[in-house]
Amino acid sequence: MGSASREAILAAAKRAAQAHGYGGLNFRDLAVEVGIKAASIYYHFPSKADLGVAVARRYWEDTAADLDAMLVETPDPAACLRRYPEMFRRSLEAGNRLCLCSFMAAEYADLPEAVKREVQAFADINLAWLGKVLATAAVVQAEDSKSRAAAIFAAIAGAQLMARSRADISLYDALIEGYRAAGLLPA
Amino acid sequence: MGSASREAILAAAKRAAQAHGYGGLNFRDLAVEVGIKAASIYYHFPSKADLGVAVARRYWEDTAADLDAMLVETPDPAACLRRYPEMFRRSLEAGNRLCLCSFMAAEYADLPEAVKREVQAFADINLAWLGKVLATAAVVQAEDSKSRAAAIFAAIAGAQLMARSRADISLYDALIEGYRAAGLLPA
DNA sequence: CAACGCCTATCTATCGCTTGGTAGGTGAGG
DNA sequence: CCTCACCTACCAAGCGATAGATAGGCGTTG
Numbered sequence: 001m002g003s004a005s006r007e008a009i010l011a012a013a014k015r016a017a018q019a020h021g022y023g024g025l026n027f028r029d030l031a032v033e034v035g036i037k038a039a040s041i042y043y044h045f046p047s048k049a050d051l052g053v054a055v056a057r058r059y060w061e062d063t064a065a066d067l068d069a070m071l072v073e074t075p076d077p078a079a080c081l082r083r084y085p086e087m088f089r090r091s092l093e094a095g096n097r098l099c100l101c102s103f104m105a106a107e108y109a110d111l112p113e114a115v116k117r118e119v120q121a122f123a124d125i126n127l128a129w130l131g132k133v134l135a136t137a138a139v140v141q142a143e144d145s146k147s148r149a150a151a152i153f154a155a156i157a158g159a160q161l162m163a164r165s166r167a168d169i170s171l172y173d174a175l176i177e178g179y180r181a182a183g184l185l186p187a
Numbered sequence: 188m189g190s191a192s193r194e195a196i197l198a199a200a201k202r203a204a205q206a207h208g209y210g211g212l213n214f215r216d217l218a219v220e221v222g223i224k225a226a227s228i229y230y231h232f233p234s235k236a237d238l239g240v241a242v243a244r245r246y247w248e249d250t251a252a253d254l255d256a257m258l259v260e261t262p263d264p265a266a267c268l269r270r271y272p273e274m275f276r277r278s279l280e281a282g283n284r285l286c287l288c289s290f291m292a293a294e295y296a297d298l299p300e301a302v303k304r305e306v307q308a309f310a311d312i313n314l315a316w317l318g319k320v321l322a323t324a325a326v327v328q329a330e331d332s333k334s335r336a337a338a339i340f341a342a343i344a345g346a347q348l349m350a351r352s353r354a355d356i357s358l359y360d361a362l363i364e365g366y367r368a369a370g371l372l373p374a
Numbered sequence: 375c376a377a378c379g380c381c382t383a384t385c386t387a388t389c390g391c392t393t394g395g396t397a398g399g400t401g402a403g404g
Numbered sequence: 405c406c407t408c409a410c411c412t413a414c415c416a417a418g419c420g421a422t423a424g425a426t427a428g429g430c431g432t433t434g
Contacts, residue, residue, distance in 0.1 A: 380429105404405105
């Protein structure tokens, strides 16, 4: 498992993927960033698709851990829900980057099947977490928590999209505030 | 202006861009689809960036016309607003394609500046139209119509994103319905 | 009328570059 | 000595782009 180089490759690939997508990911630039030669990446990952799968898997694993940690840090479900947009804000802060989930939608037609599956796991985790928190916070009736979770997730992804294409984090904040004012997110 | 070949290239490029993005657009495949040789495209467009600009410009011009037509067809602003999600639904219907605006967000770091400008014009037109219709429909107070327009636009783009990455139009419909239930869109 | 010059729209052929991927070698450490 | 981790040196395919040629149409002018 995780040697130092392997971890460095994974981290650099994640950063690159969140800036340029899977298609924009390339072994030469990646190698320069890690400080090794491009061919050496093949020692750790047999193909680009495998690297993509590994990046996406690590991505949702980290997200799952972060969401769990947030629930521990902020046990009140309503307060926790209020903090949820922070997750998507962070990648904008880190160099105007995007959620891999949004890249998957854009690159849907050209993405290896296995990569798609891992990225969808990211979405599933978010939806499950949101559904759970919405239900315990009782902001919607129990039977509506799933559909509200999906609406919130989609809307927040959209807000991140808009903010990126204007390179303006304050737009993200304004959109989230707009969702609260409109009633999509609890005020 | 618009010779037959030029129009055919423009139409094929639009379709390709909505499926694969600007980066996924390539002259060889495009030429095959149009039925000419790749080099011949350069007679009509001096560079890929110029083609991208032309596609994006045509895209927002068509959208502006469609939005205007919708207001003529459905003069009642509330009814018109209800029909707005149809616009984004159509590209999903047409081969699970995406709005160019979402592609711009994904390809933000690698897109020629001139292309970005044209795609942003698409967003601006949508925002202006939504703002106007929201104000006349009086679904929000006049001073909130701009921020609500932005919230709706972002959320609908997000819904399109989610539906594409699941290749499931019914998910789009469900998300729009979710926005109505939550109060983001008028019920 | 016919010859000429020019434009349009396309072709073939190729260039320089980047990409993902491979084969085989090399040095350090247990 | 052998395995791990990395290297050098490639390759084939694909990319945007360019050069130069050609076939046909259209208008002007001797």
